Amino acid sequence: MAKRAGRRSAADPIETCPCGSGVPYADCCGPVHQGASTAATAEALMRSRYSAFAVGDADYLLRSWHSSTRPVRLRLDPGQRWTRLEILGTDRGGLFDTTGTVRFRAHYRQAGRPGSLDEQSRFVREDGRWVYLDALPD
Template sequence: MAKRGARRSAADDPNRPCPCGSGLPYADCCGPVHRGVGTAGTAEALMRSRFSAFAVGDADYLLRSWHSSTRPARLRLDPDERWTRLEILDTDAGGLFDTTGTVRFRAHYRESGRAGTLDERSRFVREDGRWVYLDALPD
């Protein structure tokens, strides 16, 4: 558990760039969304905030941003996985006035010293007026 705390402290450094790749500091980008004082205005913004949550080890935010019909009861993040970079490859809908959207992305990580990637097309919907992750679409 000490690793999780160390990851969060590093991400909360106001000078450190947000893991989502926006170029903004974490404290001005995904940090407020994780703390519940801001919201993701688009499906892509939610995807970015979820990637950042994986990067900083915020399982609580991941569960809160998951649709109630597909959300697991618990989520345990692997402390040996380090999410390092996000590429947004494509988006379909998911804008300010949409109710559904998809985001195709490639997430880069390191696990046990080895580099890896996760390619996924995620589906997002609005639930109670806010964007949430629904599920991954098959290729």
């Protein structure tokens, strides 16, 4: 039986990456989560953060959060299964930028019901690497 999208083992190299790249997790967001590489763009960081929610990696989420807005701790909802990410648009956030925004829609299932989260996230470079700053109000 095929494994379902959503919470996955961060150590499973066979799974396709939850970020939607079509690449195995071990060749995509896995190395970023493990600290072996960094996200090159704001969109890449957004994708890695979505994947971290999908595999349940709260430590990576905290490490990739700006120091001025990072919560002390983060508790992920074990009943929420992230199923698909859509990138709706980006503004800046490239290799030579210091700020950027990514608008996305993240799909999930909770208590057997589908849902989605629409957000425009702001990203900045901190100590030379991309981090999540906050969400812009609608």
